[in-house]
Amino acid sequence: MRDTRYNVTDTIFAVSSPTSDQRVILRISGPDATAICRHLWTGALDLPMVGQAPPYLLSGSVDVDGELKIDVKLYLFVAPQSYTGDDVAEIHIDTSSAVTEVLIESLLRRGLRMAEPGEFTARAFLNDKIDLAQAEAVNEIIVSTNEVQLSAAERLLSGRLGETTAAVCENLVETLSLIEAGLDFSGEGIEFITRDEAVARLAGIRSQLEELLSGSIQYETVVDMPAVGIAGAPNAGKSTLLNKLLGTERSIVSDQRKTTRDVLTGVCQLAHCKCVLFDCAGLIASRKRRDTESILDELAQQAAIEALRHSDVVVFCVDLSKRNWADDVAIRKLIECKTVLPVATKCDLLSEQLLPERTAGLNESFGEDFLPTSVHAGTGIELLRESIDAKLAGQLQIPHASGVTLTARHRQAVTDSISHVRESISELKAGNDEVVALMLRAACQAVSDIRRPVTDHIDERILEQIFNRFCIGK
Numbered sequence: 305m306r307d308t309r310y311n312v313t314d315t316i317f318a319v320s321s322p323t324s325d326q327r328v329i330l331r332i333s334g335p336d337a338t339a340i341c342r343h344l345w346t347g348a349l350d351l352p353m354v355g356q357a358p359p360y361l362l363s364g365s366v367d368v369d370g371e372l373k374i375d376v377k378l379y380l381f382v383a384p385q386s387y388t389g390d391d392v393a394e395i396h397i398d399t400s401s402a403v404t405e406v407l408i409e410s411l412l413r414r415g416l417r418m419a420e421p422g423e424f425t426a427r428a429f430l431n432d433k434i435d436l437a438q439a440e441a442v443n444e445i446i447v448s449t450n451e452v453q454l455s456a457a458e459r460l461l462s463g464r465l466g467e468t469t470a471a472v473c474e475n476l477v478e479t480l481s482l483i484e485a486g487l488d489f490s491g492e493g494i495e496f497i498t499r500d501e502a503v504a505r506l507a508g509i510r511s512q513l514e515e516l517l518s519g520s521i522q523y524e525t526v527v528d529m530p531a532v533g534i535a536g537a538p539n540a541g542k543s544t545l546l547n548k549l550l551g552t553e554r555s556i557v558s559d560q561r562k563t564t565r566d567v568l569t570g571v572c573q574l575a576h577c578k579c580v581l582f583d584c585a586g587l588i589a590s591r592k593r594r595d596t597e598s599i600l601d602e603l604a605q606q607a608a609i610e611a612l613r614h615s616d617v618v619v620f621c622v623d624l625s626k627r628n629w630a631d632d633v634a635i636r637k638l639i640e641c642k643t644v645l646p647v648a649t650k651c652d653l654l655s656e657q658l659l660p661e662r663t664a665g666l667n668e669s670f671g672e673d674f675l676p677t678s679v680h681a682g683t684g685i686e687l688l689r690e691s692i693d694a695k696l697a698g699q700l701q702i703p704h705a706s707g708v709t710l711t712a713r714h715r716q717a718v719t720d721s722i723s724h725v726r727e728s729i730s731e732l733k734a735g736n737d738e739v740v741a742l743m744l745r746a747a748c749q750a751v752s753d754i755r756r757p758v759t760d761h762i763d764e765r766i767l768e769q770i771f772n773r774f775c776i777g778k
Contacts, residue, residue, distance in 0.1 A: 312390065312427055315340065317411050318419040319404065320394070320777035328404050330395040331777060332416065333424055337391040338380065340414060344395075346373055366395065369406050374399055388424055389431025422771030425778055435466045435755035439771070440711060446778060465708045466755040472512055472721075473752050479505045480744040487737055502740075503732055510725045513751070516708070517718050529571070530696045531580045533612045535639055536621035537632055538586030541649035541679065545621060546570070546583040548679045549689065574693040579616075584608035589634035609638055617643045617695045619688070624648040624662055624676065629669050636670060643695050646670065647688060652678035713754075720750040 315334030321327060332340060342349045344366040360380040365373045374397060381392040397404070412418070420426075422443065429439045482497040497505075534542045550570040572581040585604035612618050618641040622632045648666055651659055659676065666674050675691065677684035710718070724747035731739040 312430055314417050315415075316419040316423055317408075317416050318424070318777035319408070320424075326398060328397045328399055330397070330404075330407065330411075331419075331424065332393040332395070332411075333386075333388045333390050333419075333427060334416075335391065336416070337393045338382075340411070340416065341378060341380070341393050341395075343414065344410070345378075366407075368403060369410060372403070372406070374403065384431070384433075387433065388427040389433045390427060419776060420771075421776050422778060426771045435463070436753075437465045437711075437714065437755050438463055440713075441709075442778065446775070465710070465714065468516060468708060469751050469754050472509060472516075473748050475505070475509050475512075476725075476744055476748040476751075479509070480741060480748070483732075483737055483744070484741055487741065499732060499735075503729055506725055506729050506732070506744075510722055510729070513718055513722045513725065517710070517715065517722070529578050529580050530616035530699065531582065531611075531614065532572070532617045532619065532692055532696070533615040533641070534581070534583045534619045534621060535587060535608070535612050535635075536649075537623070537635055538588070540586065540621040540623050540632075542583045542586070542621050543568075544679045545619070545647070545649065545677070546581060548685055549581055574689060574696070576693055576697050579692070579696060582611060584611050587635045587638055589631045609640075613640050615641050616699055617641070617645060617692055619645045619647050619692070621647050621649050622666060622670075622674065623650050624659075624666060624674075625650045625653040629666065633669060643699070644672075645688070645691055645695065646672045646674040647684075648674040648676045650678065651676040651683055652681040717750050717754050721747045724750060 313335065315332065315336040317330060317332040319328060320331040321329040346365040346367055349362070349364075360378075360382075362378040362380070363375075364378065365375050367373055377396040379394040379396070381387065381394075383389060383391045386392040397407075408418075422439075425434075425439050425442050428434050429436060434442075479497075479502060483502060485496045534546055536542050546568065549572050552570065568584075569580055569582040572579050585608045587608060588605060618639055620636060620639060622629060626632075648663060651663075654662055663674060663676055675684050675688060677688060679685065724743045728740045728743035728747065731737075731743060
């Protein structure tokens, strides 16, 4: 290939551990991986006996800069029994970032090259350890934000999609070979497959592809983090609730009305997924807004309503300690989100005797059941988190047992293949066997590109689109 970033003859390395992790993992892959470890190792590097099953785990120390020696654990994966298909070494160190930088400089001086984003996984693909669909799954597992997304990515990594498309390609190639054999012997009156048989075969292949498309999990539907908005009148306790759910002081809390003017966001970790939690400006009943609000307040109101309209869940807050909720009832009508969780805030300001009566009155005023909460006392907060998590989980597309995962690229490939098969059936009925052969080749090419092109040439643009999304070290 022309692009040197996919040159598998280089020995590459990268830090493969999170920056916040105390244990640093330096991953090395390539023909010189073991030799480099021998140079770094203090004393003789005693490799295991031949025949011992990898990976090999060795404990010892490495020479960082000629003076500093640090204890490490070394994992060796011998080609081809490694992730990349090359010799792979992982150096695990409990050390500081400064020492790690010195060790990186030492590896660079010894002729190693820093890995590009996704280059380890790219090598696994180029060395036939995984197919393209599985390579995409590796990154999706790393960046997954919810259990459904992780499950879908794991299905993609399992290789079921590759097995399915390989079977389709085999059927297409077999049918194509029979049709082309008939073309080669057309002058001698030899028929390898009748026209009706060929049409029936292709109709079956088309149905198989259509079933793959209709029964698949659309990966893009489970990728983005869902949005959860906190809405309500000014001073309803929205900002305090946002800070409590996020576990950080993301929003300014004040007793003054309309402290929050823009949309404040943060990532909230729930039991089954992460979500983008946001607190927008306090809403004002429309009848008052036209008379009293400034242009700035009007813009904040419009931004808040628009953000809530596109939310997956809205937590609607009402101050339970108030005596009149007429404005809150009007505000509730401004919220167009299908899934709303009514929450009664500041219940700690009411006595235990008054709390049930006031909650019942609130429920009657809105015709909805409110969850009593108190940020200061912690009342109802965990139940609210569980409720948000349950609502979001119910909206996510749960992978069913028989479904495979398709990304947008995969779906386009299957759609193109279906189109080519459909055209080939039409041309076959019209007696245009030469055109049929061309269409079947295109159909096979389209579906085979999901896992690996049938030709020796691999489109570098496809590889760049896939592996540029990776982080370095994966």
